[in-house]
Amino acid sequence: MTEPKETNGEFESVLAYLKESRGFDFTGYKRSSLMRRVRRRMSQIGIEGYNEYIDQLQVNSEEFVALFNTILINVTGFFRDPEAWEYLRDHVVPALLAERSPEEPIRVWSAGCAGGQEAYSLAMLFADAIGVDAFRQRVKIYATDVDDEALTQARHAAYTPAEVDGxxxxxxxxxxxxxxxxxxxxxxxxxxVIFGRNDLVQDAPISRIDLLVCRNTLMYFNAETQTKILERFHFALALKGLLFLGKAEMLLSHARIFEPLDLKRRVFRKAVNAPVSYNHFVSPGFPQRRTHDIAGLDELREHAFSASPVAQIVVTEDEVTALVNAQAEVAFGLSERDIGRPLRDLDVSYRPVALRAYVEQARMERRSLRIKDVEWRRAGETVWYEVHVNPLLGKEKKLLGVSVVFHDVSWARQLLTELEHTNRQLESAYEELQSTNEELETTNEELQSTVEELETTNEELQSTNEELETMNEELQSTNDELQTINDALRERSLDLDEVNEFLESVLTSIRAGIVVVDREMRVKAWNRGAEDLWGVRREEAEGTHLLNLDIGLPLTELRPAVRDALADAGYHTELLLDAINRRGRATSVRLHCGALRGADGESQGALLMMEEGQPPGPSR
Structure with missing residues (x-):
C-alpha cells in the first residue's frame, strides 16, 4: 500500500532537513526502504507524523545518531559470504598480482566499510598472498563510509569474540x-588501512584503484543514483581494475563500462574505452598568468618559494612530491630526500590532516579547497592551520599538479579564544552585577518592609499594654469579688458543720437503728443503733449497697419495700420481720420504711428505722 501524497511530501521534508542541517543527502536512496526505516525509528520513540519527527530531530541531537544507525544498518563481518572471498583469494588476487611488478604499489578501496571488518579482511587476504613485509610496503587500503560512528569503531579495530567468530x-x-x-x-x-568519510553520491572518488570492494551498498540506492555511483567507480579504477560487489547486486544494465569476470561471485573488470562522461565531478581550473622572459627567473622562483613564510608542498599530477619549501621542512620534518617520493608515503599525507582525499578532490574538480581548524601538536605545543589545496593548471587548462599551503592561524585562533574567554568573563561579570543590583533592590525593599513592620509592631505593643492595664484592673476587681465569695463560703461552711453536728447528734440520740439509702440503694447514713443491732460499723456500711451488707434481715421482704419507697415520694410502710441480730440470735425486728423526699417533692432515697422487738412468733 502506497503512502498518500501529503505524507510523501512530509517525508521529503525530513530528507531535506537532514541534508540542510547535517549534510547527509539521502535523496538518492530507494524511497520504499528508506521510508520503511524512518517509520520504524519513529515507531520506536512513539511519534506518528513526519513534521513532529522533524521537531524531535531539532531538539534532540542524539536522535540523529539513532536514525542514521537505523538507515545505514551497518551489517558486516569478516569474510562475509565465504565462497565469494575464497574466489577472491584463489583467483582474483593472484591474477591482480601477476599483472603487476613485485615493487608496484597496490591500491584497494573498501567503499561502505562500516565497522572495518571488510577492510581488515582485505588486509589479511593480501598479507597472506604477498607476505606481511611486502604488504606493509606495497598495499594501501582506503576504507570509507558516511557513518562517523562506524568509522570510529573501525579505527579502533577492537572486536568482541562474537564478532571474530568466523x-x-x-x-x-x-x-x-x-x-x-x-x-x-x-x-x-x-x-x-586508511579510514575516511566519503559519501558515494556527493564526494569525489579515490583514483587509480586496483581493487574496489563495495558489497551490499548499491542495493540501497535508486537506479539513477546507482548509475552515477558506478560511473564514479569506473573513473576510480585503474586500467584493468576490478570491482567486487555483494551477492544481491548485478550490473546487467552497465555492461558498457564493466565486464563480468565471474557473475556468480559478482566480480567485474573495468571496461576499456568505455564512453563515460565525468562532467559531474570535474570543474574548470584557474587561468594561467603569462610571465615575461626574465634572466634567472627559475632560480628566483626557487628561492622565493623556499623563503615563503608559510609551509607549502607541491605534488605532481600523479601525487609525487615535487617541491617542499623551508617552512614545510621545519614544520613537518621533511627534507630534500622526500622530493620524488609519493605523497602517500609521507607522514604529512595524513598528519595533521588526511590530505590525500582533498588532493584527489582538487585534482578531479579543478577547484581550490580550504580546510579550516586543523590542529597539529608538535614539541609540546599546539599549532592551528588553515590548509589551502589548489590545483595547478597549465596551458589549455592541463593539470600540472596540486599545491598544498599550510597557513599558520594559531595567533588568530589564540586571539579568538582569548576574545571568547573575555566575552564570557564580561557576560559573567555583567550577570553578577545585574544579580547584585537585584539583590540590593530586594534588600532595600526588605528593609523598608521591616521598618513598616516595626512601626506596626510598636503600635500593637502600645495597644496591648493598654489592654493589659485594663485586664489588670479587671483582675483586681475579680480578686476582690472572689475574696468576698470565699469569706461567704467560709461562713457557710461553718454553718454546714454546725448542721452536720446537729444531725449527727440526732441520729446518735435515736436508739433505734436508722439507715438512709440513695436512689441506687447505697448507704448514705448508718447510726449507732444500726451498729449495735447488726454489728456492722459505720465506716464499713456507708457507700455499700444495702443488699450487699451481711446483716440478718430477710432480703426478699426488704427489697420490695425499699424499691416502693424509691419510686413513690409519699410511700411509707411498717413491717415486722424475723431476723438474726449481731449475736446470731433469732429476733423480731419492726421496720419502718418511707421515702426520703427532696426539695422538689421527688423521692431522693429511702429512710429505714429498725427496732428489735419480741422473739418471732406466729405472724398476725
Missing part, C-alpha cells in the same frame, strides 16, 4: 592481539 585460530593468532576481552588487529598492519 575467523580461524591461525588467523586470530597471526593478525590479532588479545587485549582484555577484545581482539585488536595488528598495529603494524593497521597503518596500511
Amino acid at each position: 575467523l580461524s585460530e591461525s588467523q586470530l593468532e597471526q593478525y590479532f592481539e588479545l587485549q582484555g576481552s577484545r581482539y585488536c588487529f595488528r598495529k603494524d598492519l593497521r597503518r596500511s
Whole structure:
C-alpha cells in the first residue's frame, strides 16, 4: 500500500532537513526502504507524523545518531559470504598480482566499510598472498563510509569474540592481539588501512584503484543514483581494475563500462574505452598568468618559494612530491630526500590532516579547497592551520599538479579564544552585577518592609499594654469579688458543720437503728443503733449497697419495700420481720420504711428505722 501524497511530501521534508542541517543527502536512496526505516525509528520513540519527527530531530541531537544507525544498518563481518572471498583469494588476487611488478604499489578501496571488518579482511587476504613485509610496503587500503560512528569503531579495530567468530585460530593468532576481552588487529598492519568519510553520491572518488570492494551498498540506492555511483567507480579504477560487489547486486544494465569476470561471485573488470562522461565531478581550473622572459627567473622562483613564510608542498599530477619549501621542512620534518617520493608515503599525507582525499578532490574538480581548524601538536605545543589545496593548471587548462599551503592561524585562533574567554568573563561579570543590583533592590525593599513592620509592631505593643492595664484592673476587681465569695463560703461552711453536728447528734440520740439509702440503694447514713443491732460499723456500711451488707434481715421482704419507697415520694410502710441480730440470735425486728423526699417533692432515697422487738412468733 502506497503512502498518500501529503505524507510523501512530509517525508521529503525530513530528507531535506537532514541534508540542510547535517549534510547527509539521502535523496538518492530507494524511497520504499528508506521510508520503511524512518517509520520504524519513529515507531520506536512513539511519534506518528513526519513534521513532529522533524521537531524531535531539532531538539534532540542524539536522535540523529539513532536514525542514521537505523538507515545505514551497518551489517558486516569478516569474510562475509565465504565462497565469494575464497574466489577472491584463489583467483582474483593472484591474477591482480601477476599483472603487476613485485615493487608496484597496490591500491584497494573498501567503499561502505562500516565497522572495518571488510577492510581488515582485505588486509589479511593480501598479507597472506604477498607476505606481511611486502604488504606493509606495497598495499594501501582506503576504507570509507558516511557513518562517523562506524568509522570510529573501525579505527579502533577492537572486536568482541562474537564478532571474530568466523575467523580461524591461525588467523586470530597471526593478525590479532588479545587485549582484555577484545581482539585488536595488528598495529603494524593497521597503518596500511586508511579510514575516511566519503559519501558515494556527493564526494569525489579515490583514483587509480586496483581493487574496489563495495558489497551490499548499491542495493540501497535508486537506479539513477546507482548509475552515477558506478560511473564514479569506473573513473576510480585503474586500467584493468576490478570491482567486487555483494551477492544481491548485478550490473546487467552497465555492461558498457564493466565486464563480468565471474557473475556468480559478482566480480567485474573495468571496461576499456568505455564512453563515460565525468562532467559531474570535474570543474574548470584557474587561468594561467603569462610571465615575461626574465634572466634567472627559475632560480628566483626557487628561492622565493623556499623563503615563503608559510609551509607549502607541491605534488605532481600523479601525487609525487615535487617541491617542499623551508617552512614545510621545519614544520613537518621533511627534507630534500622526500622530493620524488609519493605523497602517500609521507607522514604529512595524513598528519595533521588526511590530505590525500582533498588532493584527489582538487585534482578531479579543478577547484581550490580550504580546510579550516586543523590542529597539529608538535614539541609540546599546539599549532592551528588553515590548509589551502589548489590545483595547478597549465596551458589549455592541463593539470600540472596540486599545491598544498599550510597557513599558520594559531595567533588568530589564540586571539579568538582569548576574545571568547573575555566575552564570557564580561557576560559573567555583567550577570553578577545585574544579580547584585537585584539583590540590593530586594534588600532595600526588605528593609523598608521591616521598618513598616516595626512601626506596626510598636503600635500593637502600645495597644496591648493598654489592654493589659485594663485586664489588670479587671483582675483586681475579680480578686476582690472572689475574696468576698470565699469569706461567704467560709461562713457557710461553718454553718454546714454546725448542721452536720446537729444531725449527727440526732441520729446518735435515736436508739433505734436508722439507715438512709440513695436512689441506687447505697448507704448514705448508718447510726449507732444500726451498729449495735447488726454489728456492722459505720465506716464499713456507708457507700455499700444495702443488699450487699451481711446483716440478718430477710432480703426478699426488704427489697420490695425499699424499691416502693424509691419510686413513690409519699410511700411509707411498717413491717415486722424475723431476723438474726449481731449475736446470731433469732429476733423480731419492726421496720419502718418511707421515702426520703427532696426539695422538689421527688423521692431522693429511702429512710429505714429498725427496732428489735419480741422473739418471732406466729405472724398476725
